[in-house]
Amino acid sequence: MLAQTAVDDKSNASTAIPELLRMLCLTGCLVTLDRVPSGWGCQKAIARQIRKQGTDYVLRVRARHKGLHHRLEDTFRLERAGNFAGCPHDYADTVGKDHGRIEIRRC
Template identity: 45%
Template sequence: MGKGNAISNFFSNITEPRDSNKRHKLIDLITVALCAVICGADTFEEIEEFGHTKKAWFETFLDLPHGIPSHDTFARVFARMDPKEFQKAFLGWVESIRSATKGIVAIDGKTVCRSRTRQTSPIHMVSAWASEHRMVLGQVKTNAKSNEITAIPELLALLALEGCVVTIDVMGCQKAIAEKIIDKGADYVLGLKGNQGTLHEEVELYFEDGLASKFKDIPHEYHETVDGDHGRTRRYWTTSADWLPDKGCGNSFPPSS
């Protein structure tokens, strides 16, 4: 990693959440935690353990005046940190270390396990996953799965997507979301079901006719996969959708490449 994308370049301006008498530098805490989580740490105890395991390496570029912080220290500091400040710094750092993404960016919503309490609803996160780089590019928290429609444009605004193909399930099949993706210089693949009534019906009829004629005289591509665990075969036919406007539907969606 070069000097231009060092963690300190992006996280050094985060507001210090602690009072005086600090034993550990904030940038040291953040750096150890980020490296630990990237390598699979899920808890503050595991972050501390990772820090001790890699202490000699960390000492080559961090001060660590009092060694590796305890897991309690990690927990207290991150609990007090401004999450929006951290997210902004994290996204900037991620953008600096990844090469230009030309592959798939999958946007999906998940409910965080064990996030429901007696007083609060479960936490729902909408995330952008870069398939080629196998990393999360950004996340936005929502109050419920039904709020994904408003959270997705907010997440898209945070990301550099030029040259990517953005995939979203049925919840994201909205004109405004498609337009946002095109505005970011990307293409899109959106799930289509009954939430786009006429459009869904026309596409369904088109493929029924195509299958009946074995796609004779219809330009198309065919792809087949076999599920290794169950031996299930999946067959895919893809074709251009440039005929949709002639059917009086689909023309409200901006064209994708």
């Protein structure tokens, strides 16, 4: 965790998150947010704020965001079927032994 802020009684996370993001120098970083306030409009605003600051992001998509959720499922289903041939990507696979166990990492 890089930063946190208290949310005023008259405010909420929808306004606190963009303020918190503006306090950080995020250029070249990857921002991950697990809990984004309800409402796709709020998610869009937060995503715009992150991109405006010159970085990338990972946001949690819930099934209740039906349109976006279905589009993502369809995209990944199609790309997976074609072994992601249409998506430039890197793949790394490492196997190691540490602390008495075999560790396999794939990304």
